[in-house]
Amino acid sequence: MNIVMLGATRGMGRALARLLAERGDRVFLLGRDAEELERSAADLAVRAPNFKGFRGHAPCDLSDTQSFAPALRAAEEALGRVDVVVVTAGLFATQEQLEADIDRTELLLRVNFTNTVVFCEHARATLMARGGGTLCVFSSVAGDRGRKPVALYGASKAGLSHYLESLDHRFRDQGLVTICVKPGFVNTGMTAGLKPPPFAGEPEKVARDVLKAIDAGTPMIYTPSIWRLIMLVILHLPRAVMRRVGF
Amino acid sequence: MTTLSGWGNVPARGRERLSERIERASAGAVLSRGLGRSYGDSSLPPSSEPIVLGTRLADRVLDFDPETGALRAEAGLSLLELNRLMIPRRWFTPVTPGTQFVTLGGMVAADVHGKGHHRAGCFASQHVRALRMRVADGRVLEVSRDQHPDLLLATFGGMGLTGHILEVEFTMRRVASPWIWSESRRVDDLDEFIARLKETSVEWPYQVGIVDGLARGEQLGRGILDYGRWATAEEAGGRPVRFKRRVTVPFSMPAALRQRWSVGLFYSLLVRKHVPRHKRHGLRHFEDFFYPLDTFRRWNRLYGPRGFTQYQCVLPNAAGVSAVRRLLEVMAREGGVPYLAIMKDCGPEGEGMLSFPMAGTSLALDFPITDDTQRLVDRLNELVIREGGRIYLAKDMFTRPEHFAAMEPRLAAWSAVRERWDPEGALRSAQSVRVLGDAP
Structure with missing residues (x-):
């Protein structure tokens, strides 16, 4: 397969790019920092079977929508045909950091929601012009329910999840x-400074789950899979409880 | 404030700051730390600067030439990942320590050796061609035998105190199959053990001896000698190799089970079960052969809540078998009960200025920490100094500075290079404060 990935350095x-490269898929990297891209591309090349x-x-910079079209064009030229577009890029900051800095909040909301959606619209056009393909985008469990520690980050991801679900309903029968x-x-x-909760996962496990979802065309996955259960509980907690608890 | 500890599980105040971009993050950092598998305080920060740079997310392979085996990677790449990538494709590191949970940076900083020291030498001294480093004045440098050779050789075995290791370039070796062909032998006393170590080191590229740490008198130095080589393609018969499942030791072993009798039982079973005296194992999984303890994640918990230390020293050939006997006798007299005792034959000293091995016999003894551990280590060190040997900093937690200086005539030359590259002493560790007298 030919895959374009934004944010895979x-x-x-x-971790996902490595799995793809190791099984012989061709991965084209998009990102902000040319040197980082070069180093990651080298890593992937060595991992390929030969x-x-x-x-x-x-x-390609997710904070600059002007960079999207040329980046996807470059990928298409290099790969010949694009089968899958994966977006793992995004910004993260704690609720406290965001509340203390309105400019940072504005940037995070714009990058994680508006610009990610705009990028996906470009990617959709690229894929559908070839008759279809797969668009795989990393949202977050933080977008599933309004919660104290992720009011802003979670809102950006809620919007994104909503868009992605609609997109799947709207275009699946067109490929x-x-x-x-x-x-x-x-x-x-990204989470190195935070205190890991119980059930914290490893990127390699996530990568394996996502690879399976890409191969099977699963429209939505929680990963690691224990989060499906955790979110099932959280989604059903009454408001009064959510207001009292800290998560 | 959170705590950090080495593999010996003795916590100290400190925190890791992880970064995927260590070239940037190393600016101003006091110390780099890989997977924290050094046993003592080598990877722990000094008390005044409690944040170390964690390198394990910087794990990209940057180049590999399948013609020559030359490989360049970021310093946080683990041996586990390298093996996962390369073993199925018939390439292996030229030198491996006894665990895969180490980073390339750590392998250079400790100039690690392994079962093949008598033939392949140390990882950095014999096989590393170049490093990319951030030195104390902030510069990022390519370091090789042509560029800044003094810094290169002081960094081999320099415990990360000469600069931050960012990238490592070394030569991988081809292996004929992903399997090991091995044999083992029961050995009844120390004289036989040393003789067999020398004998097998001529014919076999890898060897290791497990000594019964509790045997006394006639039986002193009895144990099992294990040796092997890579199997040929015909021997392996194209069998693919799968990586092992790991089991995590869930909690600290209670004191009731950590007694002399339980350790004795372990050794007795190990030695007595070895029937016949000389076994041909045939094919063995490389992880079983090189990394038997890696099957158990957090096996350091077996030593209980106070943690443990490994006393590893090398005694020169000139000191003879009797020096090893005297060391085991001092250990017994001081009441040392090693849970594990490993003996190996070492080849000649490497080029690394503080590289541990020298031609002789290496002994590694694991002790749970008790109130008597300091005294035990002191007595062992006094003997090692008399015999002309030395200890391995990557394992050490108790050696006194005067003892280290007495057993390390190379220290002055190394310190002079370190001083040249870091006159202010910006790079430090808890160990360098304790053993080298750096500012806390």
């Missing part, structure tokens, strides 16, 4: 499969 995206896998990347990935707490560089 780190964390869960890195040690010299596909190597390609182009600049576009949309996958919404909802990771729980995962130990990565």
